Amino acid sequence: MSLAPATDRDLAASLRHGIAGVVALPEDPDYQRIMPWNAAVPVAPCAAVFAASAHDVAATVRVAASHGLTVAVQATGHGAVPIGAESILVHTGALNGCVVDSRNRTAWVGAGATWQHVLDAVTPLGLAPACGSAPGVGVVGFLIGGGIGPLVRSIGLSSDYVRAFELVTGSGEMLRVTPEQHGDLFWGLRGSKSTLGIVTAVEIELLPITEFYGGALYFDGSDAAAVLRAWQRWCVGLPESVSTSIALLQLPELPDVPSPLAGRFTVAVRYVALGSAFEGARLLAPMREVTEPVIDAVTVLPYAAIGAVHADPPNPTPAHENHALLRELAPEAVEALLAVAGPDAGSMQTVVELRMLGGVLAQPAQHRSAFCHRGAAFALTTIGALVPPIADLVPANAAAIIDALAPWSTGGQLPNFAASSDPERLARCYDEDTLYWLAALAERYDPAGVLRVGQVARYPM
Ligand SMILES: Cc1cc2nc3c(=O)[nH]c(=O)nc-3n(C[C@H](O)[C@H](O)[C@H](O)COP(=O)(O)OP(=O)(O)OC[C@H]3O[C@@H](n4cnc5c(N)ncnc54)[C@H](O)[C@@H]3O)c2cc1C
CATH class of the missing domain: 3.30.465.10 (Uridine Diphospho-n-acetylenolpyruvylglucosamine Reductase; domain 3)
Known part of the structure; x- marks a missing residue:
């Protein structure tokens, strides 16, 4: 639905009447501030409200109701989904206390x-x-x-x-x-x-928690098969004190990507161990022994450095995600993954990640919640950059990777991964x-x- 200019002005006047924060229409410079972190997602509401308080949020909901509009909400846009002109967008960025x-x-x-x-x-x-x-x-x-x-x-x-x-x-x-x-x-x-x-x-x-033993081991792409096979075997015996994920990486040549990882296929084994560093190092030893990593960035780190474990990109990115939960990671699943996402597979994904789940996640929580799928064993996620010349090919390639692991999939998905407003995907x-x-x-x-x-x-x- 596109509002006529007079209606736009009416809407802006109604919003500004009861709202302390900034109200921006598409033609206002402030409107640009709603650009989401996931720059591939069209976020184009009829108006943006930069809420200065909870009262601003409540007032926006009431004004929207009286104009027959819906209200969407965004903080950073890391999980953005398309928003159109039938919605007002509440931007919560200023409520950062x-x-x-x-x-x-x-x-x-x-x-x-x-x-x-x-x-x-x-x-x-x-x-x-x-x-x-x-x-x-x-x-x-x-x-x-x-x-x-x-x-x-x-x-x-x-x-x-x-x-x-x-x-x-x-x-x-x-x-x-x-x-x-x-x-x-x-x-x-x-x-x-x-x-x-x-x-x-x-x-x-x-x-x-003040510190942990962790970080990531980065291996050359030519070692991908050996590292992934070893990771699958190693995961089987890990205690709850350890969390790990593995990522097949094809990182771009950008200034913030370290040169040993830029523009080539590498594999990251992410690792966080609580308890003594000695025990953390002992448990990680089998992965260090697979082959010489190109970077060994696993050490004692202060909790403030927790972002170093995955080293996700901080800057806006036009990203496409796909996702599945696996009930197990059988050796055959590893071979299937290597065939579609290994170094010789022609994968178009920047990241193909397997996170090991289980441990405390699988145990009942003190208060029940609407979060389902606590029993899944691994989470598979693909992240591809929607940039030329591969932009049109990335989604189909991601779907092929997810399909290849279908025999081990639970059919479920996690709400936080591969954000979507598709009811069928949300039902999963x-x-x-x-x-x-x-x-x-x-x-x-x-x-x-x-x-x-x-x-x-x-x-x-
Ligand atoms: C680089 C990266 C790393 C990530 N790592 C992890 C991870 O380790 N584990 C994990 O579980 N997830 C992870 N995610 C997924 C992330 O948790 C979700 O995308 C999350 O929704 C992002 O929230 P946001 O507020 O930053 O993004 P936004 O796009 O601003 O919001 C995302 C969703 O949350 C809703 N929302 C935001 N604020 C509110 C609010 N105040 N009230 C109601 N609804 C609201 C929005 O409507 C939207 O549907 C990651 C995502 C990215 C891009």
């Missing part, structure tokens, strides 16, 4: 904060958030998708560390959500992405009961469907 209660080991975190904001605030106090691989990712977007961090096998799902949410519902109500208050929403918000409202802040538990994130209850909760808290846009779960009627 982080207030730490070190005695109770908790932090109150605004909806626009990234994990870097939290790391900066808590690591000097000897505390650690259950963050993801990339410090530039938004805390709330990550947590409402469950959150699989680089320590996932040792500490479990990141959203299990949420104590409370502050929420604006589709009716414009402002609620505090805890296990005791609005327990139905507390269950649903941990896993359902944007289905149940706009989170304006979150309270999280912090961990007493949940079991039937969870999907039903999420849709029922959405109906109850957002009867007019003001927030029914973007990555929201829908029950097929």
Whole structure:
């Protein structure tokens, strides 16, 4: 739907009347600030509201409802999905506060904060958030998708560390959500992405972790088969104190890519071990012995350096992702992966990653949540750059890689990976009961469907 100019002006006037933050229409210079981290995704709402408070978010929801529009939300755009002119976009970037209660080991975190904001605030106090691989990712977007961090096998799902949410519902109500208050929403918000409202802040538990033994071993592409086969065998015996992933990399020649890794095929074995460095090194030894790495960047690191484990790109990238969960990684699965994504396969993906799951993730959490698939053994993700001359070929190539591993797939997916508003893809994130209850909760808290846009779960009627 495209609004007539007069309607645009009416809308802007209604928004500016009750909102303290900046309101921008497409022709305003501030509108450019909504450009998402994933630069391949068209984000083109009829107006952008740069919220200065939770009240601004609630006011936006009410104005949208009165104009027959929907409201989408974005912090960084790492998980952007297409947004069109039938939506107003709430940009939460200015709500980036982080207030730490070190005695109770908790932090109150605004909806626009990234994990870097939290790391900066808590690591000097000897505390650690259950963050993801990339410090530039938004805390709330990550947590409402469950959150699989680089320590996932040792500490479990990141959203299990949420104590409370502050929420604006589709009716414009402002609620505090805890296990005791609005327990139905507390269950649903941990896993359902944007289905149940706009989170304006979150309270999280912090961990007493100051350092870890970890980083990554980078191997030459010619060793890919030996390294991947060894990684598969090595994973079988790993204890919960260790988390690991492996990535087949074809990194571009860019200034921030180290020269031994730029413009060639390499393999990264990412590793994080809690406990003594001696034990961490002992457990990693079989991977170090496979062959000489081109870079050995595994050492004792302060928790503040957790982003070094995956070394994800901080700058906006036109990315295409695909994703599947595997119930096991059989030796045959490794051969299948090498055939489609190994150094001789002509893969067009920048990254093909396998994350080992299990450990604490697979154990029941204190509070049940809408996050499903705790029992999956590995997560497979492809990331390709949608740049010429391969842009048109990357999605089909990614699908071929996912298809090749189909015999080992659970059929499920994680809400945080390969962001999409496709109902069929979203349905794969949940079991039937969870999907039903999420849709029922959405109906109850957002009867007019003001927030029914973007990555929201829908029950097929
Ligand atoms: C480089 C990179 C590394 C990543 N690493 C990991 C990882 O290690 N583990 C993992 O689990 N995931 C990871 N992800 C996925 C990431 O967690 C999701 O894409 C997450 O949704 C990003 O949140 P964001 O706020 O940064 O992005 P945005 O694009 O701003 O938001 C993403 C989604 O969250 C919703 N959302 C954002 N803020 C709110 C809010 N306040 N209220 C309600 N809905 C909101 C948006 O509507 C959108 O659907 C990674 C992604 C990238 C690109």
